[in-house]
Amino acid sequence: MKLGRQFGWQITLGTAVVGAIAAGVSSPFVLRAAPPVITEEVTYTKDIAPILQRSCENCHRTNGAGPMPLTTYEEVRPWARSIKARTGIGPHAGVMPPWYMEKNIGIQKYKDDPSLSDVEVAKIAKWADSGAPRGNPADMPPAKQYADDTAWRIGTPDLIVKTKDVLVKGNSPDWWGEIESVPIPIEEDRYVLAVEVKEVNDVDLNNKERQTVGGRYVWHHLIYRTQVGLDAPNELELIAGSENVVNWPVHEVGRNPDYFDPKAAVLLKKGSYIVSDSVHLHSNGRDTNAHLEFGYKFAPKGYKPEYRRAFVGLGNGVDIDIKAMSDNQQLHAYTVLNEPTKITSFEPHLHAPGTRMCLEAIWGYNIQTLSCVGYDHNWVRGYSYADDVAPLLPKGTILHIIGYMNNSPSNKNVPDPRNWQGSGNRSIANMFIDLGNRVTLTEEQFQNEMKARIAANPGKDIILGCPLCGIVAQQQKAAARPTQNQ
Ligand code: HEC
Structure with missing residues (x-):
């Protein structure tokens, strides 16, 4: 059985x-369901503006990373057909927003997921096909406010650390090497729940030739760690990390933030430096001054992680x-x-x-x-x-x-x-x-996580991502059932 x-x-x-x-x-697309049919009228103010505000404006606004702002009807209207095309590509290169999770297979809940639902994609298509009407101005949601040109996806960071500016000449070859280590100004050890790294540069975003990802950035990638002091760590620490040497997710061009497990926030120790001996700079064809900014969201003071990073x-x-x-x-x-x-x-x-x-x-x-x-x-x-x-x-x-x-x-x-x-x-x-x-996880932590997962999914025999949950749920049921001779 x-x-x-x-x-x-x-x-x-x-x-x-x-x-x-x-x-x-x-x-x-063999498994993809037929697109939803939208029967009601679709207007910019009622239907489209809220989608753009949520999933596009972060990049498509004045001085954002996207090539054109999409914050008002006047800005959006000329792009209606292009927006329909780019949002309807499916999880492949070219889709907007750039997020490629396939929606017909696997786990479907991700942090900070900007993607559009099938209904939203269908609404945009219907809107573009019906002449991109503005609609009733009273339906327009209030404009979103951005604190500065470089809004952070993780929200306002608790700490921002910046590298020094580098100049990448328009005609320079690719460059690989080290950067000067950057001290992290904290008075006590802190744990990091989310980190976002971004390039800040002097690329003229209004220049029509700067409208590809490659035209906008010069820091191709940075593999880095934080370490206490500047002495070279030993081999083992370099690979596996330690309290004093912490390896972080690599930064790459076009990269989004990292969110860590709330029970496994990552240690940023007092006296640490950002250290990298694996930087790759790649010219974008114009002389560009650029540096990286590291934004950290901290766990509350006194926090201690329960789980170890694997x-x-x-x-x-x-x-x-x-x-x-x-x-x-x-x-x-x-x-x-x-x-x-x-x-x-x-x-x-x-x-x-x-x-x-x-x-x-x-x-x-x-x-x-x-x-x-x-x-x-x-x-x-x-x-x-x-x-x-x-x-x-x-x-x-x-x-x-x-x-x-x-x-x-x-x-x-x-x-x-x-x-x-x-x-x-x-x-x-x-x-x-x-x-x-x-x-x-320890075996005990694993069992506890499974119990919580089963409790959160009552009646489910199969919980995607938890292969043993179904068996444990069955055992729980069997244990709760009175036996014949009771
Ligand atoms: C993470 C930043 C980001 C987000 C979010 C984003 N875009 Fe873009 N978008 C870009 C960049 C950069 C380009 C140019 C490079 C490329 O095509 O990949 C672009 C290109 C486009 C283009 C093509 C422009 C042209 O010149 O043909 C359209 C249309 C577009 N985006 C619409 C959208 C819409 C609609 C959304 C939301 C549903 C969106 N984008 C979300 C950054 C973004």
Whole structure:
């Protein structure tokens, strides 16, 4: 019976997995439901402005990262058809907002998710097709106020730390190296719940040639740590971290903020410096002065984390073998979790040929697709799971990532698809890694998290992201049932 149930479960979720793989081979839309039909009239003031305010204005406003402001009817009207086109692309390169989570598979709740619902996409299409009417001015929501030109997604940071400006000449080659370490001005140890890194530069955003992501930024990436003092840490600390040496999620161009598990906020120790010996600067064709700003949201004073950050490598560079002139190529990598683990974010890291990545958890018979996302190397995105759905995986779970590669002329990110591609650090070589954040739980913490997850999902036999929850829920039910001879 128990086995039968597990088997049934395998079939149910297995279908989705088979579907996902099939999707990579044929069309990524095989599982997509028909778009919703909007019958009522759609106007800018009533329907469209609230969507733009929530999901677009953060970038599309005066001096924002987007090429044009979309804050008033006059600004938006000329772009109506283009907005329809860009919001209707689905989870692929080119979609606006740049967020590629597939909505028909895997976990669907993420922190700071700016994406549009299918109904909203359909409303925008209907609005554009019916002449983009303004509607009743009285329906217009009040304009959103932005404190400064560089609003932070994480809200006003508790601390902002800035690197020194660098000048990247318009004609300079790529540069890799170290930056001067930056002291972090805190009087006592603090724990970080969210961190956002962004480039601030003097690019003229009104210049029509500056309207691509590559034209707007020069800091290609920065791999960094914080460390107490400036002495070089030992090898082990460099890899695994310690109280005094903390590795942070990498900053990359187009990157969004990181939100850590509330029970595993990350330590920023008094006397720390931001240290990086892996900076890559890439000219955008004009002389540009630029620095990075690190915004931190702190946990309250006195906070202590309950969980440890996990160091699980998941990726395979060595075997990357991408054939010339062909689409729909797959890469696979696996790892086994040696301790109960909670996955707090998924971050596909591919290079130019990458178009999609899926994350699967395999436990015994059970295969669960946790997330599938599209990928555009211009917009590297991390996806933080909402706390109440973050995958809870038992010791022994196999994590599997599948990368989908398009090395053909239909992928505009690839400079010359006639070349075979292998592994390497340069953008024209490849990587295949999930850079997501994970935390390690003790067996007791794991059981408690599962109990809470089951309690929050009454009556559910299958809880996506928690392969053992169904079994534990059954055991709970059996234990609560009176036995025959009572
Ligand atoms: C994270 C910042 C960001 C967000 C959020 C965002 N955009 Fe964009 N948008 C950009 C940038 C940068 C470009 C130019 C580069 C590109 O196309 O990727 C762009 C390009 C566009 C274009 C194409 C402009 C052209 O020249 O053809 C349209 C249309 C657009 N965005 C609409 C939207 C809409 C509508 C939303 C919300 C539903 C949105 N964007 C959300 C940053 C953003």
